[in-house]
Amino acid sequence: MRIVVWVAEGTWPACVDAAQRLPAAETVLLHVIDPDTAGAVSGARAGLLGRGLPDGDAASFEALTAAQSRLLDAAQERLARPAERLARRGRPEREVVAACGEADLLVLARDGDRARLGPRSIGPHTRFAVDHAPCGVLLVWPDPPPGLATLPPPPPPRH
């Protein structure tokens, strides 16, 4: 079985723990850098008209790439199993779905508003991945889930 684990900041330990409990022939640890972030940094520099600053997000991408490899190192250490590393750059939801082409299972975590049970507990990128993944999906809670009491009440009976 080939599992793809989406390693995202803040929620990855739960995904790695879930992947560790599954029997898998191959595990892939995937992290995606969103270029919008670096783009905003270099765009702000470009907005400083007249200063003659070199336009380029090389330095921002360097910092982001270094952080990406540190994150993948930590994930690999927690997994304690040989795993393939995929370090990607692009729109996160698209890269994740593209990486699942040959996979059997995608493991990812809820990253929205986790105070109550409901669709708001899933952020837009995660929602896209869940909706469009070409394989099975394991959606985990990154922290202890809220109780059943947070369920919305059922609709009143119609007469």
Added chain:
Amino acid sequence: MGAAVGLLVLAGVLGFAVGRPRGLPEVVAAVPGAAAVVLVGLVSWAQVRDEVVTLGPTVGFLAAVLVLAHLADEHGVFGYGGAVMGMASRGSPRRLLRLVFVLASVVTAVLSLDATVVLLTPVVLATAARIGVRPRPHLYACGHLANTASLLLPVSNLTNLLAFSASGLSFTRFAGLMAAPWLAVIAVEYVIFRRRFALDLTTPALGPAPEPAPPGRAPWYAIAVLAATLAGFALSEPAGLHPAWFAAAGALALALPRLRRAPLAEAGRLLRAANLPFAAFVFALGVVVLAVRAGPVGDAVDHLVPGRAGLLGMLGAAALAAVLANLVNNLPATLMLVPLVAHSPGLVLAVLLGVNIGPNLTYVGSLATLLWRQVLHTRDHPPGTGEFLRLGAVTVPACLVVGVGALWVSLRLFGAS
């Protein structure tokens, strides 16, 4: 005919500054542009001389502050700030956002928005990446605060410096009048950021949080020199000296230990930090805008400028300034508007609110620049501009209204002169 030439030259200079063909500095187009308007006869040599004399102290002041910020970075002030933020946030993105807001506001106010964009933003990116939180809200915060937090002091933004002498206010009076708008606008930005980035700011799960490295030795000497320079700015009026002298003194105090070690290399670095091509660019742009101001465009803008500094008049001036800043970028907008409102300090400050907050609409400082960049394909994969534009569409009007309201209250409490 003359007016069309002036506008064409201005468009050419700005287009070159945005497109940067072959990576050439912007001054390469600006100086010939200024020469062109003089040769065509739109601007006389006497006017050029007057403009240079008027802009001289401003540009000198800015160069001194750029050197000061560069030296503060060399002494490790920004790196130390990043490390302290990393430790104090204790892994919480919300706490980090608060710290970024505080640090970015102070850095922008004291060392100008250039310092925040060029020196602080990479540090914030590295800090966010190091403690393992999503960097997006913190980077957008740096971008926004570089503009909105540059309201407080004349030294915070070149636009403030350009308007400072025309406003007739003293350094402390300027700061006193702008303090309430500054705080109000930053508070509005914080509330909007907390709401819009609520998902990105959720507390990460329980797990091994990476321990950020302890800050190391604090650069006390550099911080003390910066504090003394700031005090010098406040005391410049009673002492009868231009604040630029205090900025130069602060830069000298920070440079001396480094000059002793490697005089020639350090002097070269300082000269590059002072960015003399930028100074030439500002002079040339001043001349080109002079040509445009003399023509029908200048008359049209004059017609639109409100006459009195009541609440509605200031709102109108700020809105006009924000629109103009998005059409031609904030430097030409300031050069064009300030002489038209120089008779009223309230209107000058309202114009500054507009040219400083307006650029937050896009991440490149103006709508025109954004469109130019998309037309010129200067990036191989254009970033998603939608997110930043939607954010700007919310923050800019809110900040303008709140800022002008706070300014009106300040003027009523403290008087305009």
